[in-house]
Amino acid sequence: xxxxxxxxxxxxxxxxxxxxxxxxxxxxxxxxxxxxxxxxxxxxxxxxxxxxxxxxxxxxxxxxxxxxxxxxxxxxxxxxxxxxxxxxxxxxxxxxxxxxxxxxxxxxxxxxxxxxxxxxxxxxxxxxxxxxxxxxxxxxxxxxxxxxxxxxxxxxxxxxxxxxxxxxxxxxxxxxxxxxxxxxxxxxxxxxxxxxxxxxxxxxxxxxxxxxxxxxxxxxxxxxxxxxxxxxxxxxxxxxxxxxxxxxxxxxxxxxxxxxxxxxxxxxxxxxxxxxxxxxxxxxxxxxxxxxxxxxxxxxxxxxxxxxxxxxxxxxxxxxxxxxx
Numbered sequence: 001x002x003x004x005x006x007x008x009x010x011x012x013x014x015x016x017x018x019x020x021x022x023x024x025x026x027x028x029x030x031x032x033x034x035x036x037x038x039x040x041x042x043x044x045x046x047x048x049x050x051x052x053x054x055x056x057x058x059x060x061x062x063x064x065x066x067x068x069x070x071x072x073x074x075x076x077x078x079x080x081x082x083x084x085x086x087x088x089x090x091x092x093x094x095x096x097x098x099x100x101x102x103x104x105x106x107x108x109x110x111x112x113x114x115x116x117x118x119x120x121x122x123x124x125x126x127x128x129x130x131x132x133x134x135x136x137x138x139x140x141x142x143x144x145x146x147x148x149x150x151x152x153x154x155x156x157x158x159x160x161x162x163x164x165x166x167x168x169x170x171x172x173x174x175x176x177x178x179x180x181x182x183x184x185x186x187x188x189x190x191x192x193x194x195x196x197x198x199x200x201x202x203x204x205x206x207x208x209x210x211x212x213x214x215x216x217x218x219x220x221x222x223x224x225x226x227x228x229x230x231x232x233x234x235x236x237x238x239x240x241x242x243x244x245x246x247x248x249x250x251x252x253x254x255x256x257x258x259x260x261x262x263x264x265x266x267x268x269x270x271x272x273x274x275x276x277x278x279x280x281x282x283x284x285x286x287x288x289x290x291x292x293x294x295x296x297x298x299x300x301x302x303x304x305x306x307x308x309x310x311x312x313x314x315x316x317x318x319x320x321x322x323x324x325x
Contacts, residue, residue, distance in 0.1 A: 005245060006187055008194045010156040011163050014061045018160060021060055021092060022049055025161075027168050027300070032271040033284075036323045037291055040298040043272060044165055046305060047280065051084040051112065053305035054161060054184060058154030059085030059146065060092075065153050066144035067093045075138035076100070076146040077124075077131035079180075079231040080109025081305050086146055087118030098143070100134035102126050106231055108309050126226050127181075128236045149181035149239025159187030165300055166195040173297035176283035178304045179203035179253065181235045182212050182242030188302070189249035200251040204286035206279075207255040209234035216246055216253045229258045229312065232279025232305060256285035264288070265308070265316035267323050277308040278316070288322045 026045040033041040046054035063086065066074050073096035076086045083099035090097035099118040101110060102125060113120055121137070124130035131147070138145035148154055161184070162175065175192055177185040182203075189201040205213045208228035215222045215238040226234045233256075246253075256264075264281035268274050283301035287294055308316075 006152060006155045006159055006190045008191060010152070011159040011187070011191050014153070014156045015160045015163060017064050018057055018060050018157060022056060024164050025049065027165060030272050033323070037287065037294055037299070039294045039296060042169060042298070042300045043274070044161060044300055044302045045274065046161065047274060047276060047303055051081065051088050052307050053081040053084065054158065054302070055081040055085035055305070056088060057160055058148070058157030058183060059089040061157035062146045062151055062153040063089035063093050063095060067095060069144070071144045072096065073098065073141065073143040074146055075134050075143045076148065077127060077134040078148065079127055079234065080106045080113070081232055081307060082148045083113045083118060084109060084116060087113045087116035091117045098134070098137060100124065100130040100137070102130040106309070109307050112307070126236050127234065149183055149235070150241045152241070155183050155187040155242070155245070157187070158184040159191035161302060162188035162191040163195070166192060169298070169300065171298055172196050172199040172300055174294060174299045175199055175201045176286050176299065176301050177201065177203050178233060178279050178282035178302065179205040179212055180233050180279065181239050182246055184304065185250065186242045186245035190245055193249050201249065202251055202286060203253045204256050204282035205253065206230045206233035206261070207257045210255055211235055212238045212243065212246070213253040213255055215243055216250060219247060230261050230278035230282070232277060233282060254286045254290065256282050259319065260285045260289070260322065262316040262319040263322045265313070266319055267321040268303070269317070270321055270324055274303060275306045275308065276303050277305050278312070280304045280306060284322070
């Protein structure tokens, strides 16, 4: 039986499941950002996984469970990165993967899902409509539905990021985590609070999709429409499990404008020589807009993915960077 909340034991088990497919990702101190912030700034590179995103972690953990249950196929909904992770995990596990993407789908992420063997259905006006369609399809075909936001195995898989960070770095003051549906931030918050209780965990979500952030501050679910270039930072309906975990473990939740996200993509290219998608730059935006809180502190930013189109990258490079402008 699955636990109702993520546990450190579950995260440790997830790490053992994931490790054969994914070695520990790099954790690197950024000298230029540290100087700019007058702080100790570290970057966790989730951009170097086989799918160029952290989503591979929870997907492998959940798909492995489905295989143990003798289920032949998995289904999920996604804006792209989670779908890639499920498709990849299903391929290495010998299962079929049906991925439901809202319209219009990110073309780069859709191509990658297909490259990993995923079967795409593009339907629904947003991620929550696609999720409803995917869930119905899974029930009809007796497949395992992997719910990004409500599946404890996905959350514990994502929590392995915080486990790796804590294993390498002591005395963390702040961990800044990009926020979409909340699985990553919930998994990381519960894990890091178990290992380094003094650390503050803060999420950063797109201002054009503030549902989970506003729900956290209101201490109650709030639906909000979606209007952001950062498809990895959006959700209309806050997932109940993720929100419950965030309400217990999260310290604060901030928002980032699309313009600042583009500027942060440019900043990371210039200052750290790393490519990220707008969602992957959210932590840097939150840090820069609240740098007075971080002075003299040890801060870790999770760079969640690098699946960015050439058009969006061009926009980012045309946007003045946050720093070193």
